[in-house]
Amino acid sequence: MAAVIGWRKKDFWWQSPVVFLEDPADAHRLVWDPFTIYSPVKFLLDWQERCNAKVGIFVKGCDSRGINRLLQDKRLERERVVVYGLPCGGKADAEKIRASFPAKEIKSVSLLGEQLVLAVGDKEERIAAEAYLLDKCLTCRHPNPVVYDQLVWEEVLPRQKADESRFARVQAVTSMASEERFAYWQRQFERCIRCFACRNTCPACNCRVCIFDQAEPRWLGKANDPADTLNYQIIRAFHVAGRCFECGECERICPAGVPLQEINRRLIKDMNEAYGDYEAGLDVTDQPPLGTYRGEDPAGFDES
Amino acid sequence: MKRIGVFICWCGSNIAGTLEIDKMVAAAKTMSGVVYVDQNKYTCSEIGQAMIRDAIKEYSLNRVVIAACSPRMHENTFRKTVVSAGLNPYYLEIANIREQCSWVHKDREAGTAKAISLIRTAVAKAAMNEALFAVEMPIIRRALVIGGGIAGIQAALDIADTGFEVDLVEREPSIGGRMAQLDKTFPTLDCSACILTPKMVDVAQHEKIKLYTYAEVEKVEGYLGNFTVTIRQKARSVDLQKCTGCGECLAKCPSKVASEFEEGLVQRRAIYTPFPQAVPNKPAIDRAHCRYFTSGKCKVCQKVCPAEAIDYAMEDLLLTNGYGAIVVATGFDIHKLNDYGEYAYGKHPDVLTSLEFERLLNASGPTGGKILRPSDGKAPETVAFIQCVGSRDKAKGNPYCAKVCCMYTAKHAILLSEKVPGSKAYVFYIDVRTAGKDYEEFYNRAYEECNAGYIKGNVSKVFPDGDKLLVRSVDVLSGALLELRVDMVVLAASVDARADAKELAKKLAITVNEHKFFTEAHPKLRPVDTQTAGIFLAGMCQGPKDIPETVAQASAAAVKVAAIFSKQSLLSNPIVAEIDQRLCSGDMSCMTVCPFNAISEQVVEERRGRETVSRKIAKVNAALCQGCGSCTVACRPGAINLKGFTDQQILAEVDAICL
Amino acid sequence: MPVTNEGFEPVIVAFCCNWCSYAGADLAGINRMSYSSNVRIIRVPCSSRVNPSFIIRAFQRGADGVLVTGCHPGDCHYHSGNFFTRRRLSVLKQLMEYLGIEPQRFQVRWISGSEGAKFAMVMNSVAEEIRRLGPNRKLRDVR
Numbered sequence A: 001m002a003a004v005i006g007w008r009k010k011d012f013w014w015q016s017p018v019v020f021l022e023d024p025a026d027a028h029r030l031v032w033d034p035f036t037i038y039s040p041v042k043f044l045l046d047w048q049e050r051c052n053a054k055v056g057i058f059v060k061g062c063d064s065r066g067i068n069r070l071l072q073d074k075r076l077e078r079e080r081v082v083v084y085g086l087p088c089g090g091k092a093d094a095e096k097i098r099a100s101f102p103a104k105e106i107k108s109v110s111l112l113g114e115q116l117v118l119a120v121g122d123k124e125e126r127i128a129a130e131a132y133l134l135d136k137c138l139t140c141r142h143p144n145p146v147v148y149d150q151l152v153w154e155e156v157l158p159r160q161k162a163d164e165s166r167f168a169r170v171q172a173v174t175s176m177a178s179e180e181r182f183a184y185w186q187r188q189f190e191r192c193i194r195c196f197a198c199r200n201t202c203p204a205c206n207c208r209v210c211i212f213d214q215a216e217p218r219w220l221g222k223a224n225d226p227a228d229t230l231n232y233q234i235i236r237a238f239h240v241a242g243r244c245f246e247c248g249e250c251e252r253i254c255p256a257g258v259p260l261q262e263i264n265r266r267l268i269k270d271m272n273e274a275y276g277d278y279e280a281g282l283d284v285t286d287q288p289p290l291g292t293y294r295g296e297d298p299a300g301f302d303e304s
Numbered sequence B: 001m002k003r004i005g006v007f008i009c010w011c012g013s014n015i016a017g018t019l020e021i022d023k024m025v026a027a028a029k030t031m032s033g034v035v036y037v038d039q040n041k042y043t044c045s046e047i048g049q050a051m052i053r054d055a056i057k058e059y060s061l062n063r064v065v066i067a068a069c070s071p072r073m074h075e076n077t078f079r080k081t082v083v084s085a086g087l088n089p090y091y092l093e094i095a096n097i098r099e100q101c102s103w104v105h106k107d108r109e110a111g112t113a114k115a116i117s118l119i120r121t122a123v124a125k126a127a128m129n130e131a132l133f134a135v136e137m138p139i140i141r142r143a144l145v146i147g148g149g150i151a152g153i154q155a156a157l158d159i160a161d162t163g164f165e166v167d168l169v170e171r172e173p174s175i176g177g178r179m180a181q182l183d184k185t186f187p188t189l190d191c192s193a194c195i196l197t198p199k200m201v202d203v204a205q206h207e208k209i210k211l212y213t214y215a216e217v218e219k220v221e222g223y224l225g226n227f228t229v230t231i232r233q234k235a236r237s238v239d240l241q242k243c244t245g246c247g248e249c250l251a252k253c254p255s256k257v258a259s260e261f262e263e264g265l266v267q268r269r270a271i272y273t274p275f276p277q278a279v280p281n282k283p284a285i286d287r288a289h290c291r292y293f294t295s296g297k298c299k300v301c302q303k304v305c306p307a308e309a310i311d312y313a314m315e316d317l318l319l320t321n322g323y324g325a326i327v328v329a330t331g332f333d334i335h336k337l338n339d340y341g342e343y344a345y346g347k348h349p350d351v352l353t354s355l356e357f358e359r360l361l362n363a364s365g366p367t368g369g370k371i372l373r374p375s376d377g378k379a380p381e382t383v384a385f386i387q388c389v390g391s392r393d394k395a396k397g398n399p400y401c402a403k404v405c406c407m408y409t410a411k412h413a414i415l416l417s418e419k420v421p422g423s424k425a426y427v428f429y430i431d432v433r434t435a436g437k438d439y440e441e442f443y444n445r446a447y448e449e450c451n452a453g454y455i456k457g458n459v460s461k462v463f464p465d466g467d468k469l470l471v472r473s474v475d476v477l478s479g480a481l482l483e484l485r486v487d488m489v490v491l492a493a494s495v496d497a498r499a500d501a502k503e504l505a506k507k508l509a510i511t512v513n514e515h516k517f518f519t520e521a522h523p524k525l526r527p528v529d530t531q532t533a534g535i536f537l538a539g540m541c542q543g544p545k546d547i548p549e550t551v552a553q554a555s556a557a558a559v560k561v562a563a564i565f566s567k568q569s570l571l572s573n574p575i576v577a578e579i580d581q582r583l584c585s586g587d588m589s590c591m592t593v594c595p596f597n598a599i600s601e602q603v604v605e606e607r608r609g610r611e612t613v614s615r616k617i618a619k620v621n622a623a624l625c626q627g628c629g630s631c632t633v634a635c636r637p638g639a640i641n642l643k644g645f646t647d648q649q650i651l652a653e654v655d656a657i658c659l
Numbered sequence C: 001m002p003v004t005n006e007g008f009e010p011v012i013v014a015f016c017c018n019w020c021s022y023a024g025a026d027l028a029g030i031n032r033m034s035y036s037s038n039v040r041i042i043r044v045p046c047s048s049r050v051n052p053s054f055i056i057r058a059f060q061r062g063a064d065g066v067l068v069t070g071c072h073p074g075d076c077h078y079h080s081g082n083f084f085t086r087r088r089l090s091v092l093k094q095l096m097e098y099l100g101i102e103p104q105r106f107q108v109r110w111i112s113g114s115e116g117a118k119f120a121m122v123m124n125s126v127a128e129e130i131r132r133l134g135p136n137r138k139l140r141d142v143r
Helices: A024-029 A043-050 A061-072 A094-100 A168-174 A178-189 A197-201 A226-240 A249-253 A260-275 B021-029 B046-058 B071-084 B098-102 B108-126 B150-161 B177-181 B192-205 B248-252 B291-295 B300-304 B354-361 B405-419 B439-448 B501-508 B547-565 B589-593 B630-634 B647-658 C021-030 C052-060 C081-098 C116-133
Strands: A003-007 A018-021 A055-059 A081-085 A106-112 A115-120 A123-128 B004-009 B034-040 B063-068 B092-096 B142-146 B165-170 B209-213 B215-223 B226-233 B256-258 B267-269 B317-323 B325-328 B332-334 B351-353 B382-389 B424-429 B453-456 B459-465 B468-475 B480-486 B488-493 B495-497 B535-537 B577-579 B599-608 B611-620 B640-642 C012-017 C039-044 C065-070 C106-110
Touching (some): A018 A024, A043 A055, A043 A061, A061 A081, A168 A178, A197 A249, A226 C081, B004 B021, B004 B046, B046 B063, B063 B108, B071 B092, B092 B108, B108 C039, B142 B150, B142 B317, B150 B192, B150 B547, B165 B215, B177 B192, B192 B209, B215 B501, B248 B300, B325 B501, B382 B405, B382 B459, B382 B468, B382 B480, B405 B439, B405 B488, B453 B468, B468 B488, B577 B611, B589 B599, B630 B640, B630 C081, C065 C116, C081 C106
Parallel strands (some): A055 A081, B004 B063, B063 B092, B325 B535, B424 B453, C012 C039, C012 C065
Antiparallel strands (some): A115 A123, B332 B495, B468 B480
């Protein structure tokens, strides 16, 4: 392997960014802690373009479905990647920890079973982890990698409430009346600055030249026009429809706090109800719902 | 530098009568890219077309917009006009300001405003039109004719006589179709079998025709010039090479089942030939009713066969062949009379359909050609013929006229008078339709010479009265209520499309109307074409018609086929998808949705940072692509675009309308 | 609350497939059926050519309503085009409604080449629905 992609520890307790190690001697830099959150999967796209050698990559459950996404979209060759699967019990939300503990005094945070162990000042605090996990981890239904060459440790059980809570927020928004819903989304979208972090981090957004980056035709304008933001939000959601595997990175990474999972999951729910239950990123040979059809498909509109 | 010419048509008063042409001319002059605007009373006329040609040359126009009738009307005409002026035909754009504007909007001001908007949209699109070029495609010069009735037989013979090969596929064990069931044909009273069987034999013997009987079309793929068809040759259980047609097996077979050919009036054996003049005149085993196949016992036919031609182990064969054109000649069914209990059909043996009566008339039919009552075997002295049973009926049955019944009932009345001297026919009609050559004279013969009584009135009820039947009706012309005691009632049952016509349509990608008759490309001017290039229609499957019309259509379809085969090569459709290599990621979402398998993967080499790298992207086969554009939406980055309807053009049209 | 302006005439963009619905529109014309002039037709070879981006673009540029019409499922000239249209535009329509766009603004209808009367009726009813809804404010570009 020419390199291994994993996570390392940086200066602060909440920083465990992605690292590319090219020298086996650096292997000790790799870490696994409550903050090894960032999906390393999209870096594979750059790597593939730049060299022909194999690369190793460590993936959590959610990340592994990103690998399948790239494989199914023919953006990655399976032989070029050695996948190390890491079953994951959830990652911590630094904001939630900072809200409860004096941030400057925290020295380290680690996960032990269902407990978070914090070294705060001189003391050690042990707290139930669940309240401090990332929102996306609370609804995680696939903590174990679904594709790997080597499973590094034992599989974990999925979170008990994950299934029930999967569409809870979608249902809450749906239950609003139409005008109330429009006002809700206006408030969310007016914060969108079109930084495209969501698109950048999403493994389903893997086109060589993204439609939103094109100038001719100009599908999306440059100016911060609310209608154009709506254009972006609608088309982004539509382009990942049937391909999104709910890793939640888009919502987590959004600097403006736009609740993107409430949109992605709404489409998943609609398509499950109309075309049968389907989960993206589990089987690279299956057919995503918008790439297939049945003669008897229902329509979301009056067919008379 | 775009130099767009706009030509606004008056279409006589069709457009000029409702819209303000001068306002449209003035507005067009201001549109971006437009250098020339003119108007004409009849743009499609010689003068109109010459005007366009001259303007193109004089003003160096490189794009042409014609604001006139629907492109579905004259797009081809005007494409030829611009070609004659030296421009690629795809530099033409048409604004539909007639069918979709002047004919549907009453308000002059609103209509004119809309017309201007439509012209602006067409100008915006035309500005982006590029020259498009067709690709030459090879042609497989073999035709497939589906259906071996008179329509299919005639089409096959005509195509074969032009020198091209034909495969004729018929699902019954013999060709001949409905015409083989007829006794005599109107208006000549020609014996149907006598005029049909020579053609059947010609088909069997023609060196260019390959006959597949007891076979059906299973699957059709491909396109004009290059269809790939899978034919299921059903297992006859009789080896046609060995069988001599001696008929021993038929005589000894113990299983009996209602004969379809005889309309259920008598039975046939499980091993059977449908009728004596069958081509091929060799039997088939109806496995669903054969004792050996249903219960493992019997095998008598094999024992008595002197040629060892019985083969119970025979299996269906799937054959795949290539064809350049297909003619559909699958015929019709008689309307089922389940909803006509008021006429006692099915309840009383002497109430017959017209086709059943036809079988009685036929010398090789169940009664040897004698008209005899099924109840007691006696000849009927009075027969009531009830017209339009299941036809012209909006409440139940078919709303359309079945076309052939007035004539064949007149024929039945004439033949009845000949076969049963002294008999009397009563025809209960709504109208008598005799629109063919010598038809009116034939009908006159029925009531003038053969004493048929024609009563204008619907029959309300038929019921048994002793050993006769009582027919209750009204005579509309005199106003009197009638009750007639007759010996036999014949119902002129309507004509239905085949029950499985829709499935066949789906296989061929042609359409059916609400009554399951195949749809022709244009009801007046293209009666044998379908919307699918290379597939033609002949006969009743396209709509009710008589034998002369069927034969005419079959010959017409044959000419259409010959026209294709006579070309050196075919030109493909130039409106095809195209990949932008720069944008394509190679995810092949396009390939997944293409209905024509026109997309495949290819490896390309690119320069990247002073190195050459190779990667896989999509590739469009321009000969296979039919230009639907489904791929363009499946492709998220828009790397595949549709020539003639590009993303840029459609976005420009949207902008032109809204802004 | 929808704002109704007196005398407001909506602009409706209709994407019509060449083989069925465009032919149906022509038939309505041949039979001289009358319908409101608000609709502007863009001809496409198949309803599956209609990219959601076209629909959003129309709204952004100021269309008050967008209609996509195609052949009845099963009758597509290209076999399967409208099956994809059905799935794609169902997803889009449900998404837009979820985001608070009025359902009547974007509609999909199946109209065959022999349904001239249906074409006229749909144009009239869609125009009326959108007239009542008022101008498109939610999706329209500000600049």
